[in-house]
Amino acid sequence: MTGRRAAARTPAPEGTASRGPGPARDRYLDLLRAVALLRVVVYHTFNWAWLTFVFPSMGVMFALAGSLMARSLGRPALGVVRSRVRRLLLPLWLYGAVLLTVLFAQGWRPGSGGWLRLACWLFPVGSPPYPESAGSEGGLLEQGWAVEAAGPLWYLRAYLWFVLLSPLLLRAFRRLPWAVLAAPMVLTAVVGTGVAAVPGEAGEAVVDFAVYGSCWVLGFAHHDGLLRRLPAWAVATVSATAAGAGFWWASGHPGEDGWDLNGIPLAQALWSFGFCLALLRVSPSWERLPRPVARLERPVTLANSRAVTLYLWHQPALIAAVPLLDLMWRIPAVEDSAWLSEAAESSYDVLMFLAVWPLVALLIAVFGWAEDAAARRRPRLWPRTAPPKPPKSHDAPTAPATPGTSASGAAQGGSADHPAALTAPRTPG
Numbered sequence: 001m002t003g004r005r006a007a008a009r010t011p012a013p014e015g016t017a018s019r020g021p022g023p024a025r026d027r028y029l030d031l032l033r034a035v036a037l038l039r040v041v042v043y044h045t046f047n048w049a050w051l052t053f054v055f056p057s058m059g060v061m062f063a064l065a066g067s068l069m070a071r072s073l074g075r076p077a078l079g080v081v082r083s084r085v086r087r088l089l090l091p092l093w094l095y096g097a098v099l100l101t102v103l104f105a106q107g108w109r110p111g112s113g114g115w116l117r118l119a120c121w122l123f124p125v126g127s128p129p130y131p132e133s134a135g136s137e138g139g140l141l142e143q144g145w146a147v148e149a150a151g152p153l154w155y156l157r158a159y160l161w162f163v164l165l166s167p168l169l170l171r172a173f174r175r176l177p178w179a180v181l182a183a184p185m186v187l188t189a190v191v192g193t194g195v196a197a198v199p200g201e202a203g204e205a206v207v208d209f210a211v212y213g214s215c216w217v218l219g220f221a222h223h224d225g226l227l228r229r230l231p232a233w234a235v236a237t238v239s240a241t242a243a244g245a246g247f248w249w250a251s252g253h254p255g256e257d258g259w260d261l262n263g264i265p266l267a268q269a270l271w272s273f274g275f276c277l278a279l280l281r282v283s284p285s286w287e288r289l290p291r292p293v294a295r296l297e298r299p300v301t302l303a304n305s306r307a308v309t310l311y312l313w314h315q316p317a318l319i320a321a322v323p324l325l326d327l328m329w330r331i332p333a334v335e336d337s338a339w340l341s342e343a344a345e346s347s348y349d350v351l352m353f354l355a356v357w358p359l360v361a362l363l364i365a366v367f368g369w370a371e372d373a374a375a376r377r378r379p380r381l382w383p384r385t386a387p388p389k390p391p392k393s394h395d396a397p398t399a400p401a402t403p404g405t406s407a408s409g410a411a412q413g414g415s416a417d418h419p420a421a422l423t424a425p426r427t428p429g
Helices: 027-046 057-072 077-105 114-121 145-149 153-175 177-191 200-223 232-252 265-282 291-305 307-330 338-346 348-367 369-374
Strands: none
Touching (some): 027 057, 027 291, 057 077, 057 153, 057 200, 077 114, 077 145, 077 153, 077 348, 145 307, 153 177, 177 200, 177 265, 200 265, 232 265, 291 307, 307 338, 307 348, 307 369, 338 348
16 A cells, blocks of 8 residues: 555246336345445555455455346346446546546556557456556655556456356356356466466466356355255355365465465465355345444445445545645644654554545545446436335235345346446455
């Protein structure tokens, strides 16, 4: 990090009505997504490695997105993929336009072959180019800001590949569920441990796909009701075994940042799988948040309505918070007091965490409309945050949910292609 920190309809089952309101929004999955996004921001603020164990956000977000993708693929695959890609690309294009404008204004130009790779800012099948150092020493932004701003792009690349391959993956899963569920884990054991290596950026993409592939396919299993059909004791055993194996592997193979799972691919894959398996097996279907967390209705709705914006723009918000907080040392009372200066220094990360949220809110207001445009909704400066209303009993009849559907398909207010499927750094999350 920077500054003073270390550096649409789903076809109804036969015999049921095909029209009527979509299934009620599942607030349990909405809550998981909001928690995952919050954890990403906390992690990037404080750099606490243990957070990757407490809540593996990236695995959770891929699992939720996989479940929603499986539901969407009840419709023609080409239209589903096109819709999901559109919802990914429009916010990315806006993000890329802002970043590239600043970079070019600072004098950066792509090197040899870099101009062609600029296309990855338009369609992120690979990593787009950006400088390791931008601007000048002593400038408003630290010279490594571009690396941090480009951090979220690895997730968009992985998400894009999962979306493009999901029609084939889902078909294969429904024929050989256990083999397809286990295959990414086996691949991670090969490419994520040094047994075999794919060089360059292609290797990074393969490792990301392998690490989170089982979580994505686990979303398929959740949607299809496979997890519900398994005995609770069996799910608990597999979940504990996978997570325990991940913990054991991490203990013997720490990465550059120690116990941070983001630097230990196989441990990340195992721990995330075990964690997500437990979450999706429990998976209560909530039309409203229960009383203990009922006050979070509006924040959860906001996080899900602007998930892509929050995920992308929280990094620039953290970057911008640094020069703003540094202004404290120009206040005479702070500058002249060793005690106040030391207190501000020691609480810098906490102050940054407090400062980032007004900046995130500002960026949501400025750039969040891109998610509305991508969803072909009327653009809004600020999304509606009123909690969703359950369908009324006198509405048109609704097709009954197939096993697992109510807990996965409706997570986005009845929209199979809600942008929060990007529930959605390489700054890892």
